[in-house]
Amino acid sequence: MERKHVLTIAGSDSGGGAGIQADLKVFSALGTYGMSVITAVTAQNTLGVTAIQEIDSQVVQLQLDAVFSDIRVDAVKIGMVSNHGIMDVIAQSIQRYQPPHVVIDPVMIAKSGDSLLQEDSIAALQNALLPMATIITPNLPEAEVLLGCKITSILEMRQAVKELAGKMNTQVLLKGGHLDGDAVDILSTGREFSSPRIDTPHTHGTGCSLSSAIAAYLALGEPIEIAIAKAKEYVFQAICHAFPIGKGHSPIHHFYQWDQGGRKAWD
Ligand SMILES: Nc1ncnc2c1ncn2[C@@H]1O[C@H](COP(=O)(O)OP(=O)(O)O)[C@@H](O)[C@H]1O
Ligand SMILES: Cc1ncc(COP(=O)(O)OP(=O)(O)O)c(N)n1
Numbered sequence: 001m002e003r004k005h006v007l008t009i010a011g012s013d014s015g016g017g018a019g020i021q022a023d024l025k026v027f028s029a030l031g032t033y034g035m036s037v038i039t040a041v042t043a044q045n046t047l048g049v050t051a052i053q054e055i056d057s058q059v060v061q062l063q064l065d066a067v068f069s070d071i072r073v074d075a076v077k078i079g080m081v082s083n084h085g086i087m088d089v090i091a092q093s094i095q096r097y098q099p100p101h102v103v104i105d106p107v108m109i110a111k112s113g114d115s116l117l118q119e120d121s122i123a124a125l126q127n128a129l130l131p132m133a134t135i136i137t138p139n140l141p142e143a144e145v146l147l148g149c150k151i152t153s154i155l156e157m158r159q160a161v162k163e164l165a166g167k168m169n170t171q172v173l174l175k176g177g178h179l180d181g182d183a184v185d186i187l188s189t190g191r192e193f194s195s196p197r198i199d200t201p202h203t204h205g206t207g208c209s210l211s212s213a214i215a216a217y218l219a220l221g222e223p224i225e226i227a228i229a230k231a232k233e234y235v236f237q238a239i240c241h242a243f244p245i246g247k248g249h250s251p252i253h254h255f256y257q258w259d260q261g262g263r264k265a266w267d
């Protein structure tokens with residue numbers, strides 16, 4: 001079968017658990033060819049983020065042109081984009097090159113509590129970038145910012161996902177990782193994707209990995225609901241197989257399939 005090509009446009013996580021590094025691991029684990037446009041470099045590990053250097057928007061533009069002018073792009077995932085200048089450049093490139101699928105994870109705050117989006121760029125995120133999406137995948141705090149109200153239960157999630165889809169004029173997968181009980185994500189069609197909640201601190205990068213896996217499965221030709229179901233199962237298994245790295249919240253195990261039936265990679 002022809003190899004599919006997936007592009008991530010996101011920030012770098014030096015600890016390797018989230019951002020560009022997580023996205024490229026997901027693309028490889030799912031058998032696609034990964035490419036990257038870096039929007040910011042974060043100094044980050046399992047404990048948090050200590051510095052952010054945004055990439056000049058002209059350099060972001062040159063990365064986008066380098067990829068799109070040479071290589072067929074079957075799907076795009078967009079993650080951390082911290083300022084409106086970079087958002088505008090990305091939105092214009094999506095308009096120009098028209099990739100078939102665009103999955104946007106509207107990254108605002110890392111689980112460590114560190115902010116990854118400038119506050120004055122929230123409007124640009126809504127007005128310039130989100131309209132480019134095939135689907136957006138906010139977590140609960142991000143959906144609360146986009147809607148301007150609290151979401152505290154599955155019942156409220158069902159209502160919120162429909163309101164968000166109307167407001168943003170796009171499909172929405174509202175992730176329920178921040179609630180208690182089963183981990184339930186709700187699509188704006190009403191379909192729900194549920195898994196048991198794993199009792200673990202090692203969930204760094206789950207949101208990045210879910211959106212990247214959805215993009216990879218869309219590139220592989222899966223319809224949206226199957227792409228989400230497969231991506232959710234992939235992330236669930238990767239959480240189940242996470243192993244400790246560093247002193248804080250470890251990343252999930254992107255290549256857990258490699259360990260199955262054999263020796264664990266870290267033994
Ligand atoms: N402890 C957990 N057990 C099982 N699934 C989880 C757990 N935490 C998060 N998930 C799942 O991981 C994905 C990312 O969710 P979430 O943590 O809400 O996003 P983010 O990383 O953007 O904050 C979702 O599919 C969510 O249901
Ligand atoms: C560079 C970078 N991008 C995105 C995130 C957020 O990642 P996420 O998958 O939401 O996981 P947590 O960091 O919240 O665990 C990030 N941390 N860094």
